[in-house]
Amino acid sequence: MTRRYIVQFDSAKLPRIDTDFLVIGSGSAGLRAAIEANQHGDVLLITKDVMRGSNTYYPQGEMAVVMSEDDTIAFHVEDTLKAGEGLCNGTAVEVMVEEGAQRVSEMIQWEANFDKEGETILANHLKQQERVRVIEYAFAVDFMTHGNRCYGVVACIDGVLHCIFAKATIVASGGLGHIYQCTSNPAVATGDGFAAAWRAGCEVMDIEFVQFHPTTLFLMEAPHLLISEAMRREGGILISSRGERFMAKYHEMEELAPCDVISRAILNEMELTGTPCVYLDMTYLSPDLIRRRFSKIYQFCHRFGIDITTDVIPVRSGAHFMMGGVRTNLNAETNLRGLYACGEVACTGVHGANWISNNPLLESIVFGARAGGAAVEYARAIQADSYANLRISSDDDAAPPQTVSRNIEIQAAKESIQEMMWHHAGLFRLGEGLEAISDELRALNPNCYWHSTEAFEFQNMRDLAALITEAAILRTESRGTHYREDFPERDDVKWKKHIVLRRGEAAKIVA
């Protein structure tokens, strides 16, 4: 069985920090949870990079929220349920849509010029609060647990391990794009929270559903910027390296087909033409319109020598968003007492098998606030001195790994995970390929402790890749973003169900 902790520690021997509420992650979910919890106690927010290093700061779209009379809650709920292909939790969707307007309204009150800068408003608002401490470059490695309760995390701060004890812990560590070769996500998205929560005994649900964005910029020397779907809505067309428009072959809606259909079509065209990308052509639209409407993308591409008013844009699909995650109830509670999850790392059931592209930010603020509120309720009954003498150690693990160095090149091992996942657990999946990488991932399970951020990330990527693969093997159908070439049809009779994974237990299939 995979080890319980990937870090060797003894809380009696490490520097100790105590707080009422520990929040992991400075994206929209973590910020919103911290604001809520801060009204009732000391908050420590840790983040593995700088405050702005999160998916939250990348969106070029917007938040989907019912604010005007033209919109109705029912439409938004219906669209979300349709996208989720039978696997959404209807109540969670209603909660998100109904409370969304209230969450956005309060942000407008906090800062009058609310536009698309929601994350900045949250960060500014949090900074104004007392009793909040933020530590950047603090890497949460493993949750400390005793019995069925979470007491905080072992974190690596400036290269030194610390035990952070908290009455309640909220994980809001975002996504996992970097377990795939190509992604729209920033470098921090290595799936740490999913893997650490699973090692700690949390249930993980719907983890086979990974959303791939069809168009990320493909330039060797540039970051994989997201080329927004709004460009296709505006009339942008996709062409292969042979200059042929191809989407009509795959879907009647052509460039406006669902994201997963376009992503698979792009990959197919790349294989047919033997090239590493396709192209988005905006050149026949008005240059003024392009410069005005897509100014950020225009400027970014310009820096790398592409004028999108006259040149086609090289694009390919990239891992973008995780629909599943740490299973929570409507109050963001996990199955471990004292541990709450919100944002992309959580599985509230809002997305099901696929998403609506502007729901994630809304979900993160609605359930971020709920996580903060539930953590406060829980912490009220907890006395810090009730666990002041509690000693937690990695040696509590039944079979701790040996502290020996092993000759494994971590960067190469990370790349091999990314490659395996891209080819076998990405847009197209096949039983045989999944089984093969499952064995290879198992073989990458180190029997030693490493103490470096890179090594922690590698082990998280490995654990998470193994979970995605396990669920993808089990789901013998195609639904939402999960496409099995050997089971191309949706099978509602057998599979209108969720796969729930928990360390040390057989997978559960639940309605």
Ligand SMILES: Cc1cc2nc3c(=O)[nH]c(=O)nc-3n(C[C@H](O)[C@H](O)[C@H](O)COP(=O)(O)OP(=O)(O)OC[C@H]3O[C@@H](n4cnc5c(N)ncnc54)[C@H](O)[C@@H]3O)c2cc1C
């Ligand atoms: C390019 C792009 C465009 C998008 N566009 C939209 C859009 O238009 N509309 C929409 O609704 N959604 C969009 N999304 C999705 C949305 O941005 C995310 O789902 C959402 O921001 C997730 O918020 P979060 O707070 O859960 O995670 P994040 O914003 O990713 O924050 C996670 C935080 O956790 C920290 N962290 C991670 N691991 C650790 C660790 N081990 N220790 C300590 N800290 C850690 C990170 O440093 C980061 O601060 C987009 C995503 C991307 C990548």
